[in-house]
Amino acid sequence: MSTSTDVKWVADLRELIALRQNDPQWVTDMRQHHMDLLADLAWPERQKTPLRGRHLDLIPLGFPTSPSSVPQSLLDTVKSPAYIAFANGELQELAFLDDAARQGVIVAPLASAVTEQRQLVEPLLGHIMDEPANRAEALNAAMWDSGAFIHIPADVKVLSPILILHYADSTRARRFVPRTLILAGPNSRVTVIERYVSSAGDEKLLFTGGVEILAEEGAHIHYGSLQNLSPNTEVFIRRQAEVHHDANVDWSIGEFGGGLTVATDKTRLVEPGAHSTNTMVFFGSRSQRQDFDTRIIHAAPHTNSNIVAKGVMTDRARSSFTGVTDIRPGAIQSDGRQKEQTLMLSDAARADAVPSLLINENDVYAAHSASTGPIDKVALFYLMARGLSEAAATRLFVHGFLAPVIEAIPLEILRNSVWESVEGKLAE
Amino acid sequence: MSTPILEIKDLHVEIDHKPILNGVNLTVKGGEIHAVMGPNGTGKTSLAQTLMGHPHYTVTQGEVLLDGHDVLAMKTDVRARAGLFLAMQYPSEISGVTTANFLRTAINARRGEGQQIPLKEFRDKLDATMKFLEMDPKFSNRYLNEGFSGGEKKRNEILQMLMLEPRIAILDEIDSGLDIDAIKVVAKGVNSLAGSNFGVLLITHYQRILSYVKPDVVHIMIDGRIVKSGDYHLAEELESRGYEWVRTALLDQVQ
Numbered sequence: 001m002s003t004s005t006d007v008k009w010v011a012d013l014r015e016l017i018a019l020r021q022n023d024p025q026w027v028t029d030m031r032q033h034h035m036d037l038l039a040d041l042a043w044p045e046r047q048k049t050p051l052r053g054r055h056l057d058l059i060p061l062g063f064p065t066s067p068s069s070v071p072q073s074l075l076d077t078v079k080s081p082a083y084i085a086f087a088n089g090e091l092q093e094l095a096f097l098d099d100a101a102r103q104g105v106i107v108a109p110l111a112s113a114v115t116e117q118r119q120l121v122e123p124l125l126g127h128i129m130d131e132p133a134n135r136a137e138a139l140n141a142a143m144w145d146s147g148a149f150i151h152i153p154a155d156v157k158v159l160s161p162i163l164i165l166h167y168a169d170s171t172r173a174r175r176f177v178p179r180t181l182i183l184a185g186p187n188s189r190v191t192v193i194e195r196y197v198s199s200a201g202d203e204k205l206l207f208t209g210g211v212e213i214l215a216e217e218g219a220h221i222h223y224g225s226l227q228n229l230s231p232n233t234e235v236f237i238r239r240q241a242e243v244h245h246d247a248n249v250d251w252s253i254g255e256f257g258g259g260l261t262v263a264t265d266k267t268r269l270v271e272p273g274a275h276s277t278n279t280m281v282f283f284g285s286r287s288q289r290q291d292f293d294t295r296i297i298h299a300a301p302h303t304n305s306n307i308v309a310k311g312v313m314t315d316r317a318r319s320s321f322t323g324v325t326d327i328r329p330g331a332i333q334s335d336g337r338q339k340e341q342t343l344m345l346s347d348a349a350r351a352d353a354v355p356s357l358l359i360n361e362n363d364v365y366a367a368h369s370a371s372t373g374p375i376d377k378v379a380l381f382y383l384m385a386r387g388l389s390e391a392a393a394t395r396l397f398v399h400g401f402l403a404p405v406i407e408a409i410p411l412e413i414l415r416n417s418v419w420e421s422v423e424g425k426l427a428e
Numbered sequence: 429m430s431t432p433i434l435e436i437k438d439l440h441v442e443i444d445h446k447p448i449l450n451g452v453n454l455t456v457k458g459g460e461i462h463a464v465m466g467p468n469g470t471g472k473t474s475l476a477q478t479l480m481g482h483p484h485y486t487v488t489q490g491e492v493l494l495d496g497h498d499v500l501a502m503k504t505d506v507r508a509r510a511g512l513f514l515a516m517q518y519p520s521e522i523s524g525v526t527t528a529n530f531l532r533t534a535i536n537a538r539r540g541e542g543q544q545i546p547l548k549e550f551r552d553k554l555d556a557t558m559k560f561l562e563m564d565p566k567f568s569n570r571y572l573n574e575g576f577s578g579g580e581k582k583r584n585e586i587l588q589m590l591m592l593e594p595r596i597a598i599l600d601e602i603d604s605g606l607d608i609d610a611i612k613v614v615a616k617g618v619n620s621l622a623g624s625n626f627g628v629l630l631i632t633h634y635q636r637i638l639s640y641v642k643p644d645v646v647h648i649m650i651d652g653r654i655v656k657s658g659d660y661h662l663a664e665e666l667e668s669r670g671y672e673w674v675r676t677a678l679l680d681q682v683q
């Protein structure tokens with residue numbers, strides 16, 4: 001891309017920011033700051049997933065997004081005591097349990113929370129997450145529109161999960177830029193599930209999402225995410241959490257959609273007793289490219305982490321999973337584990353799994369394992385010998401492969417949606 | 429359904445270009461129990477696996493017919509749905525799939541669209557069959573064969589057979605590694621299906637199980653061929669005289 005195009009591209013995006021008249025000045029400044037960074041930053045570089053040739057810069061992000069609405073059948077999947085749904089970047093529905101409101105719980109669109117809850121949002125937004133390191137992240141920081149702000153005050157335990165649905169209609173949008181911020185006060189409990197869906201379309205849609213989570217002392221957060229974006233969507237997602245004293249952040253991530261997926265997950269265990277598990281299920285089909293980078297940083301003593309990833313690759317799909325357990329000096333008595341397994345259903349599929357342990361302290365426990373292999377032909381024979389067709393036998397085998405991870409998801413609504421996503425992939 | 433008939437005619441089979449079956453002829457009909465005996469490495473398991481369509485084996489000559497239909501042209505699952513069943517010597521362990529879920533899927537695969545077994549009917553049948561086989565009900569919720577002992581795996585094969593009600597069952601060393609009580613349970617399971625709609629090809633190394641599952645015909649297999657067939661007494665003779673006798677006496681005879 002030539003510099004002149006760059007200038008035009010950035011200028012177009014600046015105009016879009018200027019059109020956001022409801023933003024408070026501090027947000028406008030923040031967006032402009034990231035816009036300034038944009039031209040100097042490249043798209044993420046991933047060793048196994050070259051992005052050249054995907055022509056990301058040619059996606060017309062300035063294309064005006066026109067309003068749309070979430071299809072009813074999709075909306076029904078998130079209807080619950082607490083949910084919030086966005087379509088093409090705008091709030092469509094928000095339902096909220098009264099009891100929680102009385103206890104001071106906030107569930108609001110981030111776009112209004114930046115004004116109404118400024119004292120809570122301003123110190124956190126963009127500060128839990130690392131400064132954008134690439135063009136996708138800077139775009140999110142500069143252009144986010146949909147997304148939620150969730151605040152659970154100290155000692156409040158929210159029993160029903162809070163569901164966030166993001167929907168984009170590919171015929172009316174070229175960009176999809178959600179951002180969510182979750183603040184869990186001391187000793188609070190909450191489960192948040194975020195879903196991303198887009199309609200199929202001929203034109204490319206650029207998705208760049210961001211999630212920031214702060215778990216204060218003793219807080220327990222279960223964050224689930226399910227990505228079922230259409231194949232024309234190029235997906236960049238960055239999730240980051242900061243976990244304090246004796247707090248817990250458990251991630252359950254399902255990555256199924258998108259033509260390209262580049263995900264970055266980072267959890268920082270910053271105080272003693274912090275704990276995190278990161279469970280990911282991914283399934284690539286056709287010509288999907290998926291690249292995952294999941295990191296947990298032990299920056300304090302007595303911190304625990306576990307990364308578990310299971311993937312299925314079929315057709316010509318390719319995946320790369322990089323897991324990093326990073327135990328920093330001083331993080332004595334910490335325990336960090338990883339396990340990655342990928343199952344290949346076709347000879348043309350490919351998967352790389354690279355677990356690594358960075359250990360800079362002696363008195364710690366760390367372990368990792370990774371395996372990638374084709375489906376067991378003898379096991380398929382066994383299943384077929386009982387009358388199951390090859391497709392049915394494969395489906396059962398895949399179910400069995402993924403079951404230990406999916407069945408461990410503590411929340412039924414998310415578990416069922418993940419199984420449905422797996423079924424959808426197998427039925428392609 | 430009519431009385432099944434499985435015909436194996438001049439079957440030649442290779443594994444990795446090495447001949448392993450060299451012209452097997454055998455016919456099993458409903459109501460009959462055939463025992464195939466023979467020393468290790470003589471092709472008994474290859475015969476069983478080939479009949480079910482194991483991907484490692486290549487048929488180079490001959491034919492296999494079930495009720496006159498070409499079995500070798502069928503995929504493994506089609507053979508199963510046509511009524512063939514193989515109790516395997518080394519059943520696969522399938523992680524994450526419970527025995528109950530697998531059996532229900534298998535029964536429904538045989539029944540076809542729109543004729544799925546109602547859950548209650550399935551549960552009742554499973555409970556009754558497990559009780560009959562003296563199996564702990566917890567087994568049905570364990571992952572298929574995962575962590576099962578050798579004996580548990582064999583019993584689970586018989587459980588599957590009883591649930592699926594095949595027309596011709598091939599039992600590949602179903603007795604190996606079992607103590608006498610377990611053999612009796614397995615035999616009870618096989619005998620419970622006896623009738624004109626059910627035929628058995630029982631592959632075994634030892635005569636012991638034949639005291640409980642009485643064969644109508646005993647075949648001795650050596651070097652990929654059936655070298656002698658006879659009634660039950662052949663098994664007794666074999667037991668007392670050993671396979672060396674077969675090798676020297678019988679092979680000379682055929683040659």
